[in-house]
Amino acid sequence: MKFLRIAIKDxxxxxRTKGTLNFLFLFAFLSIMLFSATVGDPEPxxxxxxxxxxxxxxxxxxxLREVETGTLDALxxxxxxxxxxxxxxxxxxxxxxxxxxxxxxxxxxxxxxxxPKNVLLSVIILTAGNLAFVIVxxxxxxxxxxxxxxxxxxxxxxxxxxxxxxxxxxxxxxMAVSGNLDGIQGPISVILGFSTATLAxxxxxxxxxxxx
Amino acid sequence: xxxxxxxxxxxxxxxxxxxDISFTLGKDERLALLGPNGxxxxxxxxxxxxxxxxxxxxxxxxxxxxxDESVKRRMGVVSHNTFLYEDLTGYENMEFFASLYDVxxxxxxxxxxxxxxxxxxxxxxxxxxxxxxQRLSIARALLNKPELxxxxxxxxxxxxxxxxxxxxxxxxxxxxxxxxxxxLQEAEQICERTVLIREGRxxxxxxxxxxxxxxxEVMQ
Numbered sequence: 001m002k003f004l005r006i007a008i009k010d011x012x013x014x015x016r017t018k019g020t021l022n023f024l025f026l027f028a029f030l031s032i033m034l035f036s037a038t039v040g041d042p043e044p045x046x047x048x049x050x051x052x053x054x055x056x057x058x059x060x061x062x063x064l065r066e067v068e069t070g071t072l073d074a075l076x077x078x079x080x081x082x083x084x085x086x087x088x089x090x091x092x093x094x095x096x097x098x099x100x101x102x103x104x105x106x107x108x109x110x111x112x113x114x115x116p117k118n119v120l121l122s123v124i125i126l127t128a129g130n131l132a133f134v135i136v137x138x139x140x141x142x143x144x145x146x147x148x149x150x151x152x153x154x155x156x157x158x159x160x161x162x163x164x165x166x167x168x169x170x171x172x173x174x175m176a177v178s179g180n181l182d183g184i185q186g187p188i189s190v191i192l193g194f195s196t197a198t199l200a201x202x203x204x205x206x207x208x209x210x211x212x
Numbered sequence: 213x214x215x216x217x218x219x220x221x222x223x224x225x226x227x228x229x230x231x232d233i234s235f236t237l238g239k240d241e242r243l244a245l246l247g248p249n250g251x252x253x254x255x256x257x258x259x260x261x262x263x264x265x266x267x268x269x270x271x272x273x274x275x276x277x278x279x280d281e282s283v284k285r286r287m288g289v290v291s292h293n294t295f296l297y298e299d300l301t302g303y304e305n306m307e308f309f310a311s312l313y314d315v316x317x318x319x320x321x322x323x324x325x326x327x328x329x330x331x332x333x334x335x336x337x338x339x340x341x342x343x344x345x346q347r348l349s350i351a352r353a354l355l356n357k358p359e360l361x362x363x364x365x366x367x368x369x370x371x372x373x374x375x376x377x378x379x380x381x382x383x384x385x386x387x388x389x390x391x392x393x394x395x396l397q398e399a400e401q402i403c404e405r406t407v408l409i410r411e412g413r414x415x416x417x418x419x420x421x422x423x424x425x426x427x428x429e430v431m432q
Contacts, residue, residue: 071296073291074296074352077262
């Protein structure tokens with residue numbers, strides 16, 4: 001019956017910290033909200049679930065790796081401004097995101113048989129949405145680096161903040177795929193406005209976030 | 213005067229790491245920050261190097277009240293944490309930090325040769341011994357020919373040979389130095405002046421001679 005003791009120990013730890021449960025519930029609810037935004041055509045939302053999941057695992061690593069190895073202190077003592085550190089991480093994450101897109105988008109389209117009527121616009125919208133996601137996750141990961149539960153705290157903070165971008169990107173991408181571009185300016189404006197605002201907030205707060 | 217600290221306090225939440233730290237450091241002076249573990253030595257040098265900000269008190273470094281980029285260009289920091297990227301080679305690490313200080317490749321070669329790392333420059337840092345990593349860390353800190361070098365317990369993890377080699381190098385340094393340690397002999401050997409810290413307060417500031425009797429007196 002020792003396996004039961006192990007399971008009970010794990011459950012006790014989980015109910016105390018709620019780390020895994022918080023992450024699972026957030027991800028489950030986000031998926032439901034995403035699909036609800038694309039009634040009758042869930043594939044575009046599904047593509048975003050792929051990017052979000054990959055991004056959640058990857059984008060925060062840029063800062064967290066520096067914390068784990070102690071090299072963030074090396075950057076702190078070097079003659080480099082905190083905003084340069086933030087922008088460096090955003091550019092790095094954006095490059096990783098582009099590499100991911102190059103491989104994932106064609107595979108996804110082939111597997112689900114999606115052939116967008118406006119290919120260029122579809123890719124631009126996906127890239128803009130992903131870029132907004134990169135900016136938000138890079139900026140937020142700086143804020144959680146001092147926390148012990150940073151890996152779990154980031155998704156909890158990230159999901160509600162990035163949600164308008166996710167919904168707008170899914171809507172705009174769905175329109176670009178179907179070729180029905182009426183009202184596409186709305187979601188595109190949200191993506192661009194959100195990216196600019198988050199970048200400005202990240203720039204203004206990075207000094208305080210990085211230096212204790 | 214290169215560094216001046218006046219009544220520096222630092223709190224982390226409710227914990228007061230520094231309660232009252234005041235001392236100065238003159239040009240080309242070698243100062244040991246001595247104290248038991250948890251006394252506040254590392255917090256003090258982290259404030260001087262601009263990694264953290266004091267909660268209260270006045271810090272002046274190179275005549276400035278803020279540790280900005282121009283101040284950081286004039287100092288070098290060596291810590292027990294080597295501040296190196298383990299998945300880059302020794303040369304790539306130096307190249308990266310040199311780019312932040314706008315230093316050219318000749319200086320990298322000069323330092324790696326001087327510290328005996330030139331032949332292993334293309335090896336990943338993760339394959340270096342602890343002593344080699346510490347030497348590379350010193351090379352990184354000397355890239356910009358700093359006027360102030362801060363050494364935060366640099367002998368941690370070094371064997372006797374590595375320690376001897378490090379002390380030989382330190383004796384050749386011409387710049388001002390702050391050397392934190394909990395070892396009385398190291399403080400006496402490296403620095404002419406010692407500031408003794410206990411529970412976040414300066415309890416002695418004077419000559420490094422006869423430190424053992426001074427230590428026993430003030431720690432009682």
